[in-house]
Amino acid sequence: LALLSKETVAGxxxxxxxxxxxxxxxxxxxxxxxAPLFVVTxxxxxxxxLWRRAHPAGGLAPPTLADVPAGALHLLQTVxxxxxxxxxxxxxxxxxxxxxxxxxxxxxxxxxxRPAPAAxxxxxxxxxxxxxxxxxxxxxxxxxxxxxxxLWALFAAxxxxxxxxxxxxxxxxxxxxxxxxxxxxxxxxxxxxSARTDRWxxxxxxxxxxxxRSLRTIERYLAQMRRAYPTLPARSTVYFADVPAGAxxxxxxxxxxxxxxxxxSLRSYFLMQFTAEQARRGPLYFFVAERDSLVDHTxxxxxxxxxxFSMLIADKPGAARGVLDxxxxxxxxxxxxxxxxxxxxxxxxDSASAARDLAAAGLRPSTLLPAGxxxxxxxxxxxxxxxxxxxxxxxxxxxxxxxxxxxxxxAALFLDRGPADEAALEAYAFRVLAPDDxxxxxxxxxxxxxxxxxxxxxxxxxxxxxxxHATGGRDDEAQRVVIDLRRVVRGDLAQQALR
Numbered sequence: 001l002a003l004l005s006k007e008t009v010a011g012x013x014x015x016x017x018x019x020x021x022x023x024x025x026x027x028x029x030x031x032x033x034x035a036p037l038f039v040v041t042x043x044x045x046x047x048x049x050l051w052r053r054a055h056p057a058g059g060l061a062p063p064t065l066a067d068v069p070a071g072a073l074h075l076l077q078t079v080x081x082x083x084x085x086x087x088x089x090x091x092x093x094x095x096x097x098x099x100x101x102x103x104x105x106x107x108x109x110x111x112x113x114r115p116a117p118a119a120x121x122x123x124x125x126x127x128x129x130x131x132x133x134x135x136x137x138x139x140x141x142x143x144x145x146x147x148x149x150x151l152w153a154l155f156a157a158x159x160x161x162x163x164x165x166x167x168x169x170x171x172x173x174x175x176x177x178x179x180x181x182x183x184x185x186x187x188x189x190x191x192x193x194s195a196r197t198d199r200w201x202x203x204x205x206x207x208x209x210x211x212x213r214s215l216r217t218i219e220r221y222l223a224q225m226r227r228a229y230p231t232l233p234a235r236s237t238v239y240f241a242d243v244p245a246g247a248x249x250x251x252x253x254x255x256x257x258x259x260x261x262x263x264x265s266l267r268s269y270f271l272m273q274f275t276a277e278q279a280r281r282g283p284l285y286f287f288v289a290e291r292d293s294l295v296d297h298t299x300x301x302x303x304x305x306x307x308x309f310s311m312l313i314a315d316k317p318g319a320a321r322g323v324l325d326x327x328x329x330x331x332x333x334x335x336x337x338x339x340x341x342x343x344x345x346x347x348x349x350d351s352a353s354a355a356r357d358l359a360a361a362g363l364r365p366s367t368l369l370p371a372g373x374x375x376x377x378x379x380x381x382x383x384x385x386x387x388x389x390x391x392x393x394x395x396x397x398x399x400x401x402x403x404x405x406x407x408x409x410x411a412a413l414f415l416d417r418g419p420a421d422e423a424a425l426e427a428y429a430f431r432v433l434a435p436d437d438x439x440x441x442x443x444x445x446x447x448x449x450x451x452x453x454x455x456x457x458x459x460x461x462x463x464x465x466x467x468x469h470a471t472g473g474r475d476d477e478a479q480r481v482v483i484d485l486r487r488v489v490r491g492d493l494a495q496q497a498l499r
Contacts (some may be wrong), residue, residue, distance in 0.1 A: 002152075003044045009044065009152050010045070011133025013037035018129045056205035060416045063140050071139035079157045083181025083203050085192050086495040093192075098185040098325040106178030113170040114334030131156035143197045147187075191499045196490055212497075214248035221249055222260055224294045224389040225287070234265045236476060241271035242289045271307060301444045304330075308340060313424055313451045315459070317347040323430055335361040340425065342401075347432045363401035370399065386417060404433035404440070415474040420450045431460075438467040442478065449481075 002009040016037050020030035031038075063217065064224060084090040134153035138145065161180075165173050193210040194201040204210075232238075239255060243249050248255070254268030271286070277381065286297045286307065297303045304327050311320035324341040342357035355365035390413060397406040407430040414423030427447035431440040441464035448457035461482050468475055487493045 003041065006149070006152075007048070008134060008149055009042060010137050012152075013041050014133045015126075015130045018126045022123060022126060028151045035145055056125060061143070063142070067139050067142040067199055071135065071142045071145070072121075073200075074142065074145045074147075075135050075153060075157070077139075077152050077202075077378045078147040079154065079161075079180070081180065081187045083147070083187045083190050083207075085190070086194075086203060086492060093189045094186050095189055098189055099182060102178040102182035103419065106174045106180045107178045108450045109169055110170055113173045127156050127159045127163060131160060134310050142199045144288070145199070145201070145204050146206040148204075148206065173210070186201035192495050193498060195494070195498060209498075210248075218245040218249055218256070220292070221294045222287075225260070228296045229285070232263065232266060232285070233283050234263065236266055236285060237278050237281060237283070238266070238268040238285040239271045239307075240268065240287050240289070240294075241307070243270070244289065272311060272314060272316045272319045274322045276325050278321045279322065305337070308337070309421065309424075312340065312344070312428055313448055313453045313456065315448075315456045317344040319413070321348065332378065340361070341426075343429050343432050356402045356499065363398050365402055366400045367402045369396060369401055369403050369405065386413065389413065402433060404430050404437070407433065408439065408443065411447065415443065415446050415450070420447070424451060436467070438464050438471075438473075442475075445478075456491050458482065458489050461485065 002012070013034055016034040017030045021027065022032045085092055127199035132152055134156055135150070136154070138149040141149070161176070165176060168176075188208055190203065190207060191209050192203060194203040194205045210267050224361065238254065240250050250268060254266060257268040258264055258266050265282075267278065267281070273435055284298070284305050286295055287294050289295075297306075300306075304323055308320050308323040308327065311317075311323060321341060321344040324337050324344060327334075327337040328341060338357040339361040342354045342361065344353075345354035358365040361495060393406045393410050393413070397404075397410065400406070402490070407426045411423055411430050414420070414426060422445040427440075427443040430437075431444040434440045441460050445457045445460035445464060448454075448460060461478055465475065465478055465482060468478075
């Protein structure tokens with residue numbers, strides 16, 4: 001039953017065999033005594049491997065040697081109860097009331113502890129074997145570690161500490177116990193958690209605060225969904241956007257939704273996972289998290305263009321193309337969806353389909369610009385007449401849609417004067433056409449920032465700075481923006497937001 005709950009107890013049969021051998025029995029006899037546990041473990045392992053093969057853990061890289069010392073560090077953290085805030089005051093979660101339990105534990109222990117008799121058993125090998133068998137499985141998932149991964153190892157750690165200190169005076173033993181309980185009690189009040197994959201994170205990814213926070217979000221979202229749709233048609237697919245990090249609302253293909261509506265045919269995904277195959281299986285529903293509420297956008301006629309645009313800004317061309325395929329099928333005569341789709345096709349390496357979409361949108365899929373035409377748009381007279389310059393650049397874009405220069409200049413104009421959506425589309429086209437040009441990444445990051453897409457903007461700016469530094473250049477303004485974005489996306493400001 002424990003194996004079905006947490007894989008970290010997979011070494012229990014080995015621990016049982018070590019215990020059996022303490023009775024001075026042979027290895028074969030110990031193996032026979034513990035055979036039922038080994039049989040259960042083997043059956044479970046076969047089922048677990050088959051399940052993992054069909055449902056691989058997404059986003060988690062294979063273990064590396066660096067996970068071993070990181071896993072050992074987190075075991076020590078868990079034993080001592082040492083976790084702290086990453087944002088702001090590191091110990092700001094400490095409360096005086098949390099010390100009541102350790103004081104009580106220390107007092108009771110001081111009254112109860114007595115020095116061990118000289119003949120006390122010292123089964124260090126058994127305890128070390130137990131500790132190792134309980135710790136190693138957790139090493140495989142160190143990048144998403146949580147203190148509860150080490151619960152089985154804590155039993156062995158407790159025995160190890162008891163053995164190591166059994167000759168200590170009662171007051172010293174009681175003091176050590178009080179300190180350990182204090183660490184656990186204070187850490188239990190931590191009001192942050194790690195929301196990103198990081199083997200060296202000083203915080204658990206799942207703790208009391210993350211669970212309470214998730215439950216509040218899930219209860220609120222479920223109530224809002226049920227008010228909007230008391231029932232859902234069979235084979236419906238629901239998409240969610242802008243759900244808070246670490247909320248626990250959406251996982252895999254929607255088990256929570258299937259449980260809530262008691263319908264095994266339902267599926268749900270994050271918006272960025274949209275595919276044309278999913279769209280064909282049944283009715284579609286779209287929800288966006290806005291100001292702590294789940295807002296239904298399903299009946300909004302602008303929802304599909306808005307979703308496609310959001311996916312472009314997030315640099316998810318595959319998902320954007322899926323939505324644009326749906327748009328082009330519904331409105332085959334409209335040019336705008338085809339223009340957008342052309343750049344997703346090109347980003348995905350399908351130049352032939354991109355050329356067809358550009359032609360259908362009324363643009364010539366060529367890289368040949370008329371001689372002197374580009375220079376004319378930068379002449380003093382043109383510079384002072386922004387509207388005429390935009391018209392001239394759009395005409396050049398129509399004659400040579402695959403030339404990056406008109407898109408670059410249009411992006412610069414729109415970033416400066418607006419509109420922001422056209423700035424984003426032209427910056428994206430520029431970046432797709434000139435991926436090795438640092439300026440393309442800078443303009444693309446600026447467009448993403450204008451749309452408040454901080455995570456993809458940070459990635460784009462880091463790409464830009466890598467290219468600038470590779471040529472020996474520097475951009476102090478971009479570097480300052482990157483520093484601020486890192487604080488917002490994965491630094492102290494992000495951690496403060498988790499409170």
